[in-house]
Amino acid sequence: MLAGSPAERVVDRTLRAHRSLSSPQRQALKEVIFNVGLWRRRLDFLLDHPTAPPPLILFAFLHGLAHLPAPEAASLSGVGEGSTPTLNPAPPPSLALRYSLPDWLADHLSQELGPDADAFCAHLNVPGPVTLRTNPLRNSRDDLASRLRSEGVSTRPGAWSPLALHVDGPRPNLYALPSLQEGRFEVQDEGSQLLGLLLDAQPGETVLDLCAGAGGKTLLLGAQMRDSGKLLAHDPDPERLDRLLQRSSRAGLTRVQVLRSPPTPGLDAHRVLVDAPCSELGPLRRGPDLRFHASPDVLSRFPPLQLELLHRAADLLRPGGRLVYATCTVNRAENQDVVVAFLASRPDFHPVRPGQGWLPVACVRDGFLFVAPHLHGTDAFFAAVLERSAG
Ligand SMILES: C[S@@+](CC[C@H](N)C(=O)[O-])C[C@H]1O[C@@H](n2cnc3c(N)ncnc32)[C@H](O)[C@@H]1O
Known part of the structure; x- marks a missing residue:
């Protein structure tokens, strides 16, 4: 993925190669792959080593960003005993390194958003909610919320669109829900x-x-x-x-x-x-x-x-x-x-x-x-x- 393969494809390939993993293990694997991909610039900065091998990158993520104690991070990432790297203790000096963005993009967002750029970029690193749009031809928003509850999906109304419902908790398999097949909603920000x-x-x-x-x-x-x-x-x-x-x-x-x-x-x-x-x-x-x-x-x-x-x-x-x-x-x-x-x-x-x-x-x-x-x-x-x- 760090060489340019799309994250989704890397996750699929890895999960297919490790079919015996439990559901929590699969979830953890997916999160690690996504986060290492997302935070790659910040991890380079922490390691001060742009071509660091995967175990070191994983160590930097688990210890430097997820704040796991160093011995646990070393054991989980497969870094050999005695070879744990020292991470850069300095705060990242730029917006690009703070939020793991290419320099040109951080510069552009600074120019566009001024003092708001920091908060905007921080939110780029947090996954967005799963939001549904009620289809008013099929049901009202309240009726859809009840129907979804009966299918095991809890939601809350959006703040801006009168048709929006945000899914609470972990992302369910929406595509398997009868209510989606019946055209009662679409997934839409x-x-x-x-x-x-x-x-x-x-x-x-x-x-x-x-x-x-x-x-x-x-x-x-x-x-x-x-x-x-x-x-x-x-x-x-x-x-x-x-x-x-x-x-x-x-x-x-x-x-x-x-x-x-x-x-x-x-x-x-x-x-x-x-x-x-x-x-x-x-x-x-x-x-x-x-x-x-x-x-x-x-x-x-x-x-x-x-x-x-x-x-x-x-x-x-x-x-x-x-x-x-x-x-x-x-x-x-x-x-x-x-x-x-x-x-x-x-x-x-x-x-x-x-x-x-x-x-x-x-x-x-x-x-x-x-x-x-x-x-x-x-x-x-x-x-x-x-x-x-x-x-
Ligand atoms: C932002 S996307 C539209 C998303 C869509 N309205 C939706 O809500 O799912 C922009 C779309 O413009 C289309 N597009 C590109 N060049 C176009 C052109 N010359 N005339 C009309 N549409 C064009 C693209 O194929 C793309 O589907």
Whole structure:
């Protein structure tokens, strides 16, 4: 994994090679692999040895970060007696070393978040909650919570999305639950739920999800529309669209139309969602190695495409219609700057307060939706709600 293999794959391979392990042993193995992968930079700093062999790295993790006494850590990690390394006792001198991030990423987050960067980065090292989105076509949030309780899963309501339930305790095997097969819920971060809700799709309308992917937001839009009107979903990735169709049928949506080529002008939609491709710094806590697979050029790769998608969406929207532009990243160049550039060339559009009447002010910053793990317990998201003048 330290040489670049994805953490999930390393865990799978290791567990398959050690089938006799008990369930707690499997869990411990998984946690150690994830944590060594996540904390690799901090472990290098502790060991002052960038090519340290695995037993030393494991020792540094167990003793230096998990604070196990040295003899126990040495025995568990297989470090020979008398060869336990001395760990660097100094506090890590930078944000990057403190939270085990590549330098470019720590520098970028410092620039973006200023005094909040420390808390944000600390939260990137804590796994996010498992959050479910109620499918209101199938049940209410309270009914879903009771049903899940009867299936052995305890939950609590989310703080921001009226559809969110967080799973309490260790992650259950959600995919084996009959309630999931019956389309009563989807797994979806609470911040991601808010992006779909901002569009405020209404029954009977024509609504376009321009970057629909596998349908995380499309399903929510369809439920808001009470499975009526016209719901169009486009994405250039055909496999994601196939998954979208499967999920739609499970969720009880009968009117989703998948567009495998880009929608043509003249659609005259009431609402368009642009859940844009982006640098994806917002969900970094979802995988221990995501931060090490990204490279700095990701920060400048997307704005031209994002602006183009906004313009395309604008041309598909009717006068008086609503457009939501959203990303899951923390990067002014992909967020505020794209919206400002768009508005400068489209005087027929104006920004409105996101979630007027229901979204707490704590989720709104400078007129845009902004949520983040250290403030809201969600992955980080940005969204702008724009309306086209009526006349
Ligand atoms: C943030 S993801 C969307 C996630 C999805 N809305 C969901 O909730 O599951 C961005 C999507 O944009 C798509 N995309 C990339 N280039 C695009 C383009 N030129 N036009 C439309 N979508 C594009 C990607 O395939 C990807 O699925």
